[in-house]
Amino acid sequence: MSKIQSPYDTSSQGGFFRRFVALIGNVYLVSMLVYLVLRLAFGSGTWWLALLNSFAIYTFAPALVLFILTLLTANWRDMIRLGLLCLLAIVWFGPFFQPAPSPAQRGVALTVITLNMPSADHVQDAFDWVRDHPPDVLLLQRVPPEMADGIDALRDILPEQTAAGDGKMTLSRLPIIEQAESYTVIDVDGREVLVYNVHFSRPSLPHPRFDALDGVPFLDDMTRYDEAVRNAEIRDLLAVLDGETRPYIVGGNFNMSQHSLIYSQVRLVMRDSFRDTSAGLGATWPTHLPLLRLDYVWHSRDFVALETLVGADIGADHLPLSARLDLR
Incomplete structure (x- = not known):
């Protein structure tokens, strides 16, 4: 009986899928690294950087999807890199989603x-x-x-x-x-x-x-x-x-x-x-x-x-x- 192949195996189709995820993940990681360095160095110094800053939270959206895909393909190195990026997003934007206090009216x-x-x-x-x-x-x-x-x-x-x-x-x-x-x-x-x-x-x-x-x-x-x-x-x-x-x-x-x-x-x-x-x-x-x-x-x-x-x-x-x- 032939072995049923997982789509996430490192051979044939599974290997192609793993390499494809790795390629997309690395392109995304490099792009985000460049963006974050430029934001720190130049702020909103160019129109396209200012535009990216306005939508900053959404630039992190692919990180979670790619993190899950690298986990499924057992690409541990890229998973760690994407995990660090996800951690940065949590530190940066997490406070937006924390429950706010409910002060009592005094005046x-x-x-x-x-x-x-x-x-x-x-x-x-x-x-x-x-x-x-x-x-x-x-x-x-x-x-x-x-x-x-x-x-x-x-x-x-x-x-x-x-x-x-x-x-x-x-x-x-x-x-x-x-x-x-x-x-x-x-x-x-x-x-x-x-x-x-x-x-x-x-x-x-x-x-x-x-x-x-x-x-x-x-x-x-x-x-x-x-x-x-x-x-x-x-x-x-x-x-x-x-x-x-x-x-x-x-x-x-x-x-x-x-x-x-x-x-x-x-x-x-x-x-x-x-x-x-x-x-x-x-x-x-x-x-x-x-x-x-x-x-x-x-x-x-x-x-x-x-x-x-x-x-x-x-x-x-x-x-x-x-x-x-x-x-x-």
Whole structure:
């Protein structure tokens, strides 16, 4: 009787499969080593490195699959190398998935929602969702010009409304006592709280980086990636906040992945409500297959975040984000 051959044997077909897995694994390991060295050496120094940084967690995804395949093919040397890479991923991204503490409310709590307005066909869906999750402060981006004078459909629950003139509106249940160029001041139980509603530039060039790729789906968008304008806008905001002594909230569409290097700079200045209260990635974009968290509710250390939730699909290109903050 002939012997039944395992597909993972080192002979004939099994040997080919083992060599194929080893080849793919080694190419991947070398690629990741080059990426990690370049990230350490140059940060986001080139557009393609900055793009990789934005999706950093997903660059480790093949490691687990290849680790299992090398285990099945008894390729111990490559399994150890891939295991070290998996260990690095656990150390780097594992804290994102640890259960967050649940602090008790001790001061005045308020709910802040940031939301990209959907197309006209889904505006009512957005308003219905807001009514189902009534906030104290609603930060809207991409508001159509016809709504710039106010949103009557929400005025009964959010009577205080201001527009920034660039597609952003701040709606509040609490009294608005000042409207400056870049922020709104609300009265929270007798204390002044600054609210910044932001919508930073998309990290993309207005023109193709390579003419041959102009209009080519996916490749054109990918090769236009450029963080310079967005990062400058974020640093300008951080410079303003550096000397601010009053409590503040900064919410909106940052167009920034939490894996980007500039995220760490932002977190040195203020607190990320989602990271302080929730486990997981909290991805808000794209709507139908969320991969990255581009929307945030940040706050000064005068607040403690109690809860942060990613909202439902309301027909916009981003999912809404809701944060419950405790002013102490």
